[in-house]
Amino acid sequence: MKYAKADRQKKLMELLEENPLFTDRELADYFDVSIQTIRLDRMSMGIPEVRERTKNAASAYARLKSVSKGEVIGELVVLELNRYSESVMVTTPEMALERSKIIRGHFIFAQANSLAVALIDARNVLTGKANLTFHKIVHIGDKITARAVVKKKEKYRFLVQVNSYKDDELVFSGDFVLFAKEEVD
Amino acid sequence: MKYAKADRQKKLMELLEENPLFTDRELADYFDVSIQTIRLDRMSMGIPEVRERTKNAASAYARLKSVSKGEVIGELVVLELNRYSESVMVTTPEMALERSKIIRGHFIFAQANSLAVALIDARNVLTGKANLTFHKIVHIGDKITARAVVKKKEKYRFLVQVNSYKDDELVFSGDFVLFAKEEVD
DNA sequence: CTCCTATTAGTACCAGGTAATAATATCAAC
DNA sequence: GTTGATATTATTACCTGGTACTAATAGGAG
Structure with missing residues (x-):
């Protein structure tokens, strides 16, 4: 049994949302309709051609x-090894929750964590523990500045504190325990 | 002054590594050489055409x-709201550190955090605090199972513990304090 | 049977290539 | 200067996956 028009278009939309790389030819085979039908469907829903969709996905990446x-x-803007470092990140739509302008927390964590790791002057640095507080919601387009300070330094163990700000407003803070390791596979 | 061949090819490689979307025409204009020269350069370095490069970036995304x-x-595999939930994530090359097989910590955190959030039965759930421990390094291709349990439940405040395993080996654990909010912009 | 919507077909044209062949530059060495 | 080798440019035929447009069917509902 073939799809009814409405069902086909709905399914088509879902398919392309999940994987934008299908060609009209492939879609036509999948739905067992002509290639023109697929094109009419795309037109009526305002879906661009494969190469356009592919390009959109690629630029998001x-x-x-x-x-x-x-x-x-x-972007690393200050780096005084084993002392202090600072990075700036402008949040993009790709970092947001779906159908929302709120940035997913793990990107905020990622900025802070990677900054803390970069701060330590050793070949291989691993995050052991982290204590995080999310103070404020971050939105698409917000420019987040993270400042990392080494609080304690032992032989292979470091304590780094990171505070992240949006226009001098604290949005995130974290204490990281990092380990410097010799060899890592 | 035009680039010498070797310099041009090196620069070309760098350009395309950073942004794979340039056409031969654009590259030819940029380097002020003919389009054929760009194609010979690509061929000699084994760089595919724009549409191929674009497709690669798009599929990574x-x-x-x-x-x-x-x-x-x-992937959410178990969900008993306000009680217990479980998700499985297979790590991909896109999650790894550059030129390495080690998965960036924030992806492990992302799995755990999003699982904890999904567990709570409320319109808007935010992560307030999190206490993380990274026990083992995770590699590309590892299948990570995260298990989340609600430990404490107040009116708007929840305490969720998440443990992540690779084949029954604990690789990560985290305690999350989550807040249910009524309205969020 | 007819009207309407849906579907299919066909044609000209386009971007951004591949592949191959041929014609020029450029420059260094003798 | 002339000769070679390497680098660059030009030209042509062909390919994919479309757009844009026109025209011809198919299938039901009334």
Whole structure:
């Protein structure tokens, strides 16, 4: 049994939302209709062609990746090894909860954690423990500045405190226990 | 002054690594050489065409996004609201540190945190505090099972404990303090 | 049987390539 | 200067996955 028009269009939308890479040819085969029907469906729902969809997904990925050039999430703006470091991250739509402008907490954590790790002058640094407090909600487009300070320093064990601000308003703070290791696989 | 061949190819590689969306035409204009030169450069370095590069970036994004259908990072396998929940996440290359097989900690945190949030039966749930311990390093391809239990439940305040395992080996544990809020912008 | 919606078909055109072949630059060495 | 080798540019035929448009069916509901 073939899909009715409405069902087909709904399913089509779902399919492409999940995987934007299908060509009209593939979709036509999947729904067992002609390629023109698929195109009419796309047109009526305002869905662009594969190459356009692919490009959109790719640039979303590029935006997300550009935030983490190297190991640090965000842009490292100050780095005094084993003392103090600072990074700035501008939040993008890719970091938000679906259909919302609220940034997922793990991106805030990621910025802080990667900054703390970068601060330590050792070949391999691992996060052991972390104590986090989320003070305020962060939204798409907010520019978050994270400041990390080494509080305690033993041979292989470091205590780093990170505070993250949006315009001087504290939105997040965390205490990190980091370990410097020699070899890691 | 134009680039020498070697410099041009090196720069070309860097450009495309950072942003795979440039067409040969754009690259030719950028380097002020013919389009054929750009193609010879790509060929000699084994770099595929734009549409191929775009598709690769897009599927990396699709893989990453497919991990978080809805709000939960990973796949929700058990959900007893306000009691217990469980999710499974298979780690992918996109989650790893660069040139490494080690998964970035914030993905492990993301799975646990989103699972804890999903567990609470309320319109809007926010993470207030979190106490994390990373016990073991997680690698690309590892299948991580997170188990969340509500430990304490007040009116608007919940205490959730999450333990994450790789094959029954504890790799992460966290205590989360969550708040149920009425309205959130 | 007819009207309407849905579907299918066909054509010209486009971007951004591959692949292959041929014609020029450029420059160093003799 | 002339000769070679390497680098660059040009040209052409062909490919995929479309857009945009026109026209021809198919299938039901009344």
